[in-house]
Amino acid sequence: MINKEVIYNYDVFISYRHLDDEWAKWLLESLETWKVPKELVKKGFPERIGRVFRDEEELSSSSNLTKSIEKALIQSKYLVVICSKETSKSKWVEAEIKIFKELGRSDRIIVMLIDGEPSESISEELRYIDTDKKIPLNPIIADVRDKENQKETKQKALIQILSCVLACDFEDLIEKEKIREKIILINKITISLCILIIIIFSIILIWKHNKVKLSYYNDFVYQYGVPKGIGKLTKKQYHQRASTYIFEHKKGILKRVKRVNSYGILDKNYNISIWIPEIDSKGNIKRIICKDHNNKIVMIKEYSSDLKIITFQNEFNLPFIFNGNSTVRYKAEYDENGYITNELYYKDSWNTPISDKNGFYGKQYEVDKSGVITAEYGINSNGNIIPSKEGIYKIKYTYDDNYNLIKEEFADKNDNLIYIDGYDYGYSYIIRDYDINGNLIKKSYFNENKQRILKDNDRPSYIVYNIDRRGNTTNIINYDENGILFLDINYEQIQYHTCNMLYDNRGNIIETSFYNLSNNEYLSPISSSKYKMIYDENNNIIEKSYYDKDNNLVNCFNKYSILNMRYDSNYNLIEESYYNTNKEPTVYRNNNYHKIEYEYDDYNNLIEKRYFDIDGKLVVLNKYGNEGYEIKINYDKRGNVIEESYNDQNGKLILNNNKYALKKIEYNEIGLKTEESYYGTNNEEVLFFKQSYYIGKDDYTYHKIKYKYDDLGNNIEISYYDTNDKLIITELEHDSMFIKTAKIKYEYSNCNLIKESYYGINNEPINAYSNLGIIKYEYTDYRAVTNLIKDETIKIKNIIKTSYYDKDDKPILNEYNYHAKYIGNDNDSEINIYCGTNNELIINNEGNIAYSIANTYYDSNNYKVRTLRTFGTNNEPVIYNNHCFKFVTKYFGNYDIAESECYGTNNEPILGRNGYFKYEGIYDDNYNLVSYRLYGTNNQLTLFKNNYARVDYKYDKNNRKISAKYYGTNEKPVMNIWGYSSYKITYDSKENAVTNYYDDKGKEIRIID
Structure with missing residues (x-):
């Protein structure tokens, strides 16, 4: 075994x-x-x-x-x-x-x-x-x-x-085992550490991969519809700039773009502050959600699969319409790098072309390798390049190495600089300077000869911006072409050469103050010298208040001192209220309301607007209505207003001043208004009523208006109907005339109106005013009138010729004795030329002149001066309407008259039709007119037709007029033609005024209106 x-x-x-x-x-x-x-x-x-x-x-x-x-x-x-x-x-x-x-x-x-x-x-x-x-x-x-x-x-x-x-040997083996165990332990620890390091490193890599990565840029462009940053910035630069674009990437995918200030707060100075791109599984853009600084959706840009159609929608997937711009989609073309080179504008999903305010149906762009636009052109509905109404064929843009726009030029078809007149222009090109962080520090304006523009262009020659360490503009200084301080005027009619700003710790402007030319004190054509603002946690303004140079509350141009605002949870404005210098409720300007309340539907559409007086009672918008009401508005799914109703405090329909309670509006399938009709308190059909304030003129009456359009969306017909849906003759104010018509038809060329014709209740051509049946329009420039007038200094680019015809298309002379009128104006010049049926100069019987020329410039004291001259058919000086040949007006600021003078055909001083040669106005520091005086040709005080030579006014601390006194040539009180020598005004707590009248002895008298 x-x-x-x-x-x-x-x-x-x-x-x-x-x-x-x-x-x-x-x-x-x-x-x-x-x-x-x-x-x-x-x-x-x-x-x-x-x-x-x-x-x-x-x-x-x-x-x-x-x-x-x-x-x-x-x-x-x-x-x-x-x-x-x-x-x-x-x-x-x-x-x-x-x-x-x-x-x-x-x-x-x-x-x-x-x-x-x-x-x-x-x-x-x-x-x-x-x-x-x-x-x-x-x-x-x-x-x-x-x-x-x-x-x-x-x-x-x-x-x-x-x-x-x-x-x-056991002992030897156990010793070796201990040694090996130590080695194994060390190895295990080492391996564990290595594994731990690998795990940590992997976690870091995963974290980094999943972490939102931030990058900072000066601006961005769209590449295949996706925002792409240009002008890379450091984080340090970002904290020293007024505005920066922050790109947020996660897992290599762009998640969001934000425009923020140096504090990291969303920039509220623009309509859009956030862009959120949505990308499909193939990496193609589907849409971009655009939000404002409140994180509220403003607009959604929806892209077709081939990116060629870009549709603009609101947050409810309805067409996005902003500031009346009804362009709701683009058709785009791209270059080989994915940058847009062509855009066509459409106003509906049927791709109906539409033009912008410049008459362009789209834009064509030249872009560099980074996608930055270096030139842009306007195009017509066929895609062909056309010049703008101002004559601009091409706008060229030049950038520095960090993509700051340093030069903007206007060019003609031959690529030559052209000078563009007009309120929005007045220059040929702009040069911008920046600091090292990209903040704008200077802006300069030049003409076509590469010279700084002159101060008589109504615009500074250059503007200097001083910047703090956070990129905030702390002051703005205006200069003329010689480097002398220049008075400019802002949207609140505040005139200044220097504007200073203070900021809070979120980058909001909390105080803005203004300075004049002479002694650096505050200056304003309205009463305030500075205004202050308070913001909520979302940086929305909730209070704006006005102050004088001593920091006392004063009333602004609109007759209030403090404006308070409230918002709902969707950041819609729901209340505005006004207060005086004592912080007590007051009314807005010359109206009778103290507070406005706004209410919105679930789509953020304004559905109710209510006006209240100081006592909290509903009021109408002005002092001429009898009852108060609230306005309610209904919308269709596109956001179009379809109903507007007027209701009392109990919600019942009430007639407004135009004698209707309800207005209904209908639209066609592409959103164009086709019908507007009016109803009473019981929803019965009523006639719209608009009172004419001209003696001898009828009131406007009709129940319904219908509109028709051509394929380009131009309004080609307006017709008026009664309550039986039959055409009705109504009277309409048009170009200083009151035409009577039932229907108006319009014709266009390149979307410019060239003809309008009038029709009666049987659709027959009629003469709507005297023998006027047709008006025609032509668009031209100064070259069309050089054979009519001999002033070679007139170079106005945009002139409209209006011609009049009867219903049979025969040339006529209108009631003012002319067939055609040329009207043109820019910043410096204004012309009105009257012609007969053969395009010859003709005397019009309204002013008894053939043409007028007005020129504007600034004198040596920086006052704005306007000189109006009038001429006859042989280009000879003539007296305008029994007044004067030349009327010179000097302005204190841009609007208040400091002086006016009348001259005859030989430039000699004359008494105008009111009986004086010269008017002189005197103003206080708050631009209140405190006195005006009337002089004869000898520059001595003179009584004019109203029987006084001088008037003095006084104001209270709220800049409300409280008294007036009339004087003769000997500086003594006189009785004017209205039967008094002075008056005093007192105000109660509700701003109601009581006027008391006095004779030249100071005795109170009664005046019957």
Whole structure:
């Protein structure tokens, strides 16, 4: 049975009771996975021990277990017996020990004691070699009973077993094992650290990948519809600029673009402050959501799949209409880099062309490699380049290295600079200077000869902007072409040469003050010298107040001192209220309301507007109405107004001043108004009534208006109907005439109105005013009138010729005795030319002149001066309407008359039709007229037809007029033609005025109006 030449297939045979299976499994795994130390391997030891036999693993499928076990025992070098108190009860274990001893390997039996004492757990078979029990076995015992230090105990037991199997010193092996464990521990720690580093690094990479990355730019362009930043900025520069575009990327995808100030606050100075692009799975733009500084959706730009159609919608997917601009989509063309080079404007989803205010149906662009527009052109509905109404064929743009716009030029078709007149222009090109951070610090205006524009252009020659460290403009200074301070005027009629601004810690302007030319004191044609503003947490203005130079509250141009505003949760303005210098409720300007309330629907459409007086009662908009009302407005799904009603405090319909309670409006499928009709308090059809304030003129009356359009959306017909839906003749004011017509038809050329004709109730051509049946319009420039007038200084670019015809298209002379009139004006010049049917100069009987020329300039004291001259058919000077040939007006500011003088045809001083040569107005620091005086040709005070030579006015601290006195040439009080010499005005708390009149002795008198 025993073959001593056996080849050992197993280094260890594990014998155990099946109840001790967990220990057997541990030992098997530990022996098979243990690596021999490298020092022993170098000495010839094997790298690992051989296979380990465990009966359940190796014999579970055997049909002859006994023979299999005997074979395994024969092929095993060592026997490890797992001993417990119950081991001796296992016949199987006892048999395995016996067979191994019979093989002569008693010295290779190892005991692993797992519980109990040796005397009770080690069986008789393990104590003796022979059956007679004379030769003791004394096997090596690997003790694992210590439960408290089991890990260490098990490790020691394993080494004991291994030292026997490998035939090496136990102490040496355990020392080497400790060293290796340390190395393994170090390696594990190192590996763990490496893994940890890798994990941390991966987390950082993932975090960085998922983190919103910010980049800062001077501006941006659209590339294939997606915003692309231009003019890269540092974070430091961003904190020193008034406005910066911040691009937010996440996972390499653009998530948002914000326009912010240097404090990181959304810029409220623009309609849009946030752009959120939405990209499809292929990386193409689908839409861009545009929001304001309140995070409120302003507009959505929707792109077609090929990016060629861009549709503008509001947050409710309705057409977006802003400031009356009804362009709701573009058709775009792109260059090879994805930048737009052509845009066509459409006003509906049927792609109906529409023009902008300049008459353009689209734009054509030249762009550089970065997508920046370097030139732009206007185009007509066919896509051909056309000049603007001002004659601009091309606008050229030049940028610095960081894409700041440094030059803007107007050019003609030959690429030559052209000078553009007009209120919005008055120059040929602009040059802009910037500081190192890109803040505007200077703006200069030049003419076509590359000279600074002159101060008589009604605009400064250059403007200097001083900037603080956060990029805020702290003051603005205006200069003329000689570097002398220049008076400009802002939208609130405040005239200044220097404007100073203060800011809060969010970049909001909280105070703006103005200075004059002479002594650096505040100056304003209205009463205020500065205004202050308070903001809510979203940087919306909630209060604006006006002050004089001593920081006292004063009334502004609109006769109030403080304006308060409130907003709803959607940031819609819901209330405006007005207060005087005592912070008490007051009324707005010359109206009778103190407060306006606004209400909106779920689409943020204004649906109600209510006006209240100081006592909180509903009032009409002016002092001439009898009852108060609130205005309610309804809209269709496109946002068009379809109903407007007037209601009393109980919500019942009430007639307004035009004698209707309800207005209804209808639109065609592309959103153009087709019908407007009027109804009473019971929804019955009524006539719209508009009172004429001209004596002898009829009132406007009609129930319904209908509109028709051509394919380009031009209004080609307006017709008026009564309550029976029949055409009705109504009277309309038109060009100083009151025409009577039932229908007006219009004709166009390149969308410019060229003809209008009038029709009666039977659709027959009629003469709507005297013998007037047709009006024609031509658009030209100064070259069309050079053969009529001899003033070669007139170079007006935009002149309209209006001609009159009867219903049969025959030229006529209108009631003022002319057939055609040329009208043109720019910043410097204004002409009115009257012609007969053969285009010859003719005397009109309204002013008894053939033409007039008005020129505007600034004198040496910087006063604006306007000179009006009138001429006859032979270009000879003539007296205008029995007044004078030349009328010279000097203005204090832009509007208040400081002086006016009358001259005859030989430029000699004359008495005008009112009986004086010269008018002189005197103003206080608040631009209140405190006195005016009338002079004769000898420059001495003179009585004119109203029987006084001088008037003096006084004002209270709120700049309200409180008295007036009339004087004669001897500086003594006189009685004027109205029967009094002076008056005094007192005001109650509700701004109601009471006037008392006095004679030249100071005695109160009664005046009957």
